[in-house]
Amino acid sequence: MFFSYLKIAWKVLLRRKFFTLISLVGISFTLMILLVGVALYDRAAGAYAPEQHPDRLLFGSYMQLKMSGNGEMKVRPSYWLINQYLRKLGPGTQVGISGEVQAVAAYVGGRKLALALKPTDGGFWQVLQFRFLAGRPYSEQQARSGEAVTVISARTARQYFGAGQPAVGQVLEANEKRYRVVGVVADVPTMRFHAYADLWAPYEPSALERQPEVPFGESELLMLASSAAAVPDMRAALRRAVAAIPMDDDSRIAFLPSTLGESVADRLLARYNWTSKPVQLFQALSGGAVALLLLLPALNLISMNVSRMRERASEIGIRKAFGATAGTLAGQFVVETLVLTLLGGLLGLLLAATLLRGLSGSYLAAYGDFQPSLIVFGWALAATLVFGLLSGAYPAWRMARLSAVEALKHART
Amino acid sequence: MTNLFASATDSPQPVAAPVAGPGRAVLQLTGIEKVYQTRTIETVALNHVNLTIHQGEFVSVMGPSGCGKSTLLSIMGLLDEPTSGTLELDGRPVQSYSDKELARLRNHKIGFVFQSYHLINDLSVLDNVELPLLYRAGVGGKERRQRAYAALEKVGLGARTGHFPSQLSGGQRQRVAIARALAGEPEIILADEPTGNLDSVMGEEIMDLLLTLNREQGTTIVMVTHDEQQALKTQRLIRFFDGSQVS
Numbered sequence: 001m002f003f004s005y006l007k008i009a010w011k012v013l014l015r016r017k018f019f020t021l022i023s024l025v026g027i028s029f030t031l032m033i034l035l036v037g038v039a040l041y042d043r044a045a046g047a048y049a050p051e052q053h054p055d056r057l058l059f060g061s062y063m064q065l066k067m068s069g070n071g072e073m074k075v076r077p078s079y080w081l082i083n084q085y086l087r088k089l090g091p092g093t094q095v096g097i098s099g100e101v102q103a104v105a106a107y108v109g110g111r112k113l114a115l116a117l118k119p120t121d122g123g124f125w126q127v128l129q130f131r132f133l134a135g136r137p138y139s140e141q142q143a144r145s146g147e148a149v150t151v152i153s154a155r156t157a158r159q160y161f162g163a164g165q166p167a168v169g170q171v172l173e174a175n176e177k178r179y180r181v182v183g184v185v186a187d188v189p190t191m192r193f194h195a196y197a198d199l200w201a202p203y204e205p206s207a208l209e210r211q212p213e214v215p216f217g218e219s220e221l222l223m224l225a226s227s228a229a230a231v232p233d234m235r236a237a238l239r240r241a242v243a244a245i246p247m248d249d250d251s252r253i254a255f256l257p258s259t260l261g262e263s264v265a266d267r268l269l270a271r272y273n274w275t276s277k278p279v280q281l282f283q284a285l286s287g288g289a290v291a292l293l294l295l296l297p298a299l300n301l302i303s304m305n306v307s308r309m310r311e312r313a314s315e316i317g318i319r320k321a322f323g324a325t326a327g328t329l330a331g332q333f334v335v336e337t338l339v340l341t342l343l344g345g346l347l348g349l350l351l352a353a354t355l356l357r358g359l360s361g362s363y364l365a366a367y368g369d370f371q372p373s374l375i376v377f378g379w380a381l382a383a384t385l386v387f388g389l390l391s392g393a394y395p396a397w398r399m400a401r402l403s404a405v406e407a408l409k410h411a412r413t
Numbered sequence: 414m415t416n417l418f419a420s421a422t423d424s425p426q427p428v429a430a431p432v433a434g435p436g437r438a439v440l441q442l443t444g445i446e447k448v449y450q451t452r453t454i455e456t457v458a459l460n461h462v463n464l465t466i467h468q469g470e471f472v473s474v475m476g477p478s479g480c481g482k483s484t485l486l487s488i489m490g491l492l493d494e495p496t497s498g499t500l501e502l503d504g505r506p507v508q509s510y511s512d513k514e515l516a517r518l519r520n521h522k523i524g525f526v527f528q529s530y531h532l533i534n535d536l537s538v539l540d541n542v543e544l545p546l547l548y549r550a551g552v553g554g555k556e557r558r559q560r561a562y563a564a565l566e567k568v569g570l571g572a573r574t575g576h577f578p579s580q581l582s583g584g585q586r587q588r589v590a591i592a593r594a595l596a597g598e599p600e601i602i603l604a605d606e607p608t609g610n611l612d613s614v615m616g617e618e619i620m621d622l623l624l625t626l627n628r629e630q631g632t633t634i635v636m637v638t639h640d641e642q643q644a645l646k647t648q649r650l651i652r653f654f655d656g657s658q659v660s
Contacts, residue, residue: 003554004540004547011535318531321492322597323520323548325513404492408531 002335009336012308013343019304020340026297027344027388028351031380033293035352036359037286038376044191045261050128051192054260055228057127058235059194060086060221061263063242064254074256078217079205085245087123089237092226096124099203100218101196104174108160115156115174118197119204125151127224128195135168135183142182143202150179152199157184174199193267194222194260215245215253223257294383297344298391301337305395316399317407326400333399337392338385345381352377436468438504439601439633440489445498447484447656458484459495460656468600471627471634473644476653482637483605485653489635490523490603491515520548524594526623528606530586532578538565538589539574545597564592568622584615591622595632602626604636608643620646 013020047054060082066072077086082097089095099119106113122140130137130151138149150172152160157167167181179201188196209217225234235257242255258266258279265282319329447459458481466472466489474482487493488500491507500507502518510518524545525531532541542561546552552560565571568588578586587607594602604623608616620643626632636647644650652660 004543007540008533008535015535314531315533318533319544319548320516321490321519321525321531322545322593323516325516325548327513328548405487408492408527 005332005335006339008332009339012312012336013340016308019307023297023300023304023340024344024347026300027341027384028347030293030297031345031348031377031384032351032355034290034380035348035373035377036355037289038373039352039356040191040359041264042373042376043189045264048192049186050130050188050195051260052129053224053228056225056231057260058223058225058231058238058257059260059263060223060238060255060257061194061266062256062258063215064252064256065216066250066252068248068250073216075216076218077221077255078211078214079203079209079219080212080217081215081245082219082221084212086221086238086241089223089234089241092230093234093237094123094126094224096127096222096224097121097203098124098194098220098222099205099209104199106160106172106174113156113159115198116196117174118195118200119202120200121203124200124222127222130188130195131186133184133186134166135181138182138202146202146204148177148179148201149182150199150201151183151185152181153187153197154184155187156198157181172199191264194220194263221255221257294380297384298388301340301388301391302394305333305337305392306398308395312399313402313407316402317404320404321408329400330393330396333396334389334392337388337396341384341388342381345377345384348380349377436470438465439468439502440464440466440635441499441501441504442489443499443501445485445488445495445500447481447488447493448496457656459488462498462656462658464651464658466601466633466635468633469627469631470649471624471647472636472649472651473647474635474637474651474653475639475641475644480653481656482653486603486605486635486637489601490525491519516548520545520597522600524597524599524602526587526590526594526602526604526607528609530578530583530590530610532586532589532593534578536577537574538570538576538578538581541578541589542593542596544593545599549597560598561592561596564596565589567595568592582615583611584618587611587615587619588622591619591626595626599632601633601635604634606637606639608638608640616640616643 045054051057061076062074063077064072065075079097079099082095087095097120101116101118104115104117106115120143122138122143125137133154135151137151138147142149152167152172156172157165160172161167161170167184170181172179172181179199190196203219205217205219208214209219223234223238225231238255238257242253245253247253262279265279269282269285316329319332324332442462442464445459445462445464446457449456449458460481462481462485464485474485476482484493488495491502494508502522507515507518533544536544539558539561542564543557546557546560562571562574565574568591570585570588570592573581573585573589578589581589587610591602591607594604602623607623608619611619623634623636624646627634634647636644638644650660651658
């Protein structure tokens with residue numbers, strides 16, 4: 001009987017091609033948007049190199065600063081502040097410092113190569129686990145001494161030195177400064193903004209960043225706990241270290257350490273100043289968007305199923321006359337809805353895979369090797385099937401309760 | 414109306430089909446009333462109908478449009494409930510049956526043939542004929558197909574199994590509908606103007622098919638018709654007028 005249900009479901013889908021198309025487009029686009037959205041978020045905040053252990057990481061990108069005579073500001077910390085007071089957060093905690101990414105230019109055979117340079121200390125390489133393809137990171141010693149060394153991405157190595165050419169030990173000149181390449185790492189997607197660059201070089205803080213008593217600047221504190229369970233201790237250690245910073249009576253610093261996921265949400269929303277709680281807003285907006293996305297195709301399915309009732313009155317009457325119970329008929333119509341939903345789901349997966357493949361090479365997501373998450377697909381499909389079931393159940397129930405006599409009386413076959 | 418009433422009394426009694434004497438009562442209608450009630454109007458479709466259909470009988474029901482013939486057939490076919498009165502199937506009143514049990518009885522005991530065929534256009538001829546067996550527990554796909562083929566062979570459409578209803582003539586469609594009614598091997602076939610949409614030649618073919626079924630397989634048939642000549646070929650002719658049986 002199930003095979004027969006499938007057969008009639010297929011015929012019904014083919015019979016009303018326009019409605020089928022609309023429904024498939026609705027379902028597949030919903031799933032596609034969900035899958036692409038989650039894949040992008042996952043690539044930005046998931047457990048991938050260099051942030052392979054996001055549950056152990058905290059980022060001190062911003063702090064609330066109140067200085068005497070001024071109001072409260074949300075600012076980035078200075079190199080001086082981190083280096084002076086926050087470098088030691090207890091045993092087992094790795095601490096790194098990085099600065100803002102700078103645009104630099106290198107020239108290859110007269111061709112300009114626009115590169116992103118991220119200044120870091122030696123601890124940066126201990127906090128984040130880059131995948132080294134050749135060489136090694138520069139040491140804290142090299143970073144402190146301001147040695148002109150650099151770690152470059154595989155793409156930079158390819159573009160500057162040529163594909164397959166050794167880069168380690170070679171010299172790369174950027175912004176008229178000659179760096180000796182000590183390591184080559186796998187490309188980092190632009191979305192991994194704590195780590196992303198084309199080349200990394202020892203941090204040479206500006207005069208302002210080094211100026212004592214100036215706590216705000218353009219640096220970032222990166223912290224890695226020995227385990228996820230040790231993260232609260234790491235937070236407490238940070239609070240203690242911040243509390244130990246000598247301040248005027250009416251000045252105050254409060255660090256706002258965020259997890260990788262929180263920092264992504266913060267990055268996505270904070271710049272628009274919509275809210276002082278961007279993480280919560282991001283979660284609320286995401287949840288609302290997912291619910292709305294799933295609800296729209298469900299409403300579409302309900303509407304389509306109800307409109308199909310009239311045209312199928314004859315079939316309902318015939319099936320009832322020959323022994324179909326209301327339950328059997330309801331089952332048949334639900335199967336039809338589920339077939340449509342499943343088809344839409346598979347189409348959505350295909351569309352998402354295609355779109356993500358296209359995005360992988362784009363500027364927006366440079367180096368982002370995106371794959372649609374099959375786990376997310378499973379959940380999204382399950383959610384759509386549940387909506388499909390619900391949207392099919394009500395019309396099915398109404399159709400199945402249709403009087404056979406009435407259905408046959410008004411039908412013209 | 415009065416002419417029809419008159420013709421009921423004047424018309425010759427059908428004699429064409431052989432009568433082997435009344436069998437057991439398969440359908441027994443006692444004091445059946447069907448009233449359609451709206452807020453302002455009450456329409457009596459059937460008025461105290463008492464009727465017995467015996468096993469193996471071929472009964473035709475005639476009467477003007479709106480006299481309650483189709484309502485009678487719907488009640489006999491367990492598709493509709495009488496407002497009052499008792500319907501017994503094989504000696505058991507059906508009023509106490511649940512919807513599920515009624516569906517099972519329809520599936521096992523009754524086959525329908527409709528004036529406008531009522532085939533499912535999306536299904537092939539074979540799939541249409543399989544329909545009653547689809548809802549029968551214990552009948553597998555292979556057996557379904559075999560029985561549907563056999564039923565189609567009986568109506569002379571064994572070569573059209575893969576066709577769709579829209580590819581057939583009216584007469585062929587009605588033969589498919591008869592094959593569908595036969596596939597479940599029901600005891601009773603209820604035919605509502607089975608030749609009403611067909612020309613006289615096709616109508617004769619269908620009528621011959623029903624007579625053969627009745628004669629050779631002993632299938633009980635109740636047929637609503639407007640065609641006096643065809644009605645006369647059946648064993649018994651019942652006439653209805655304004656919801657009441659007049660002969």
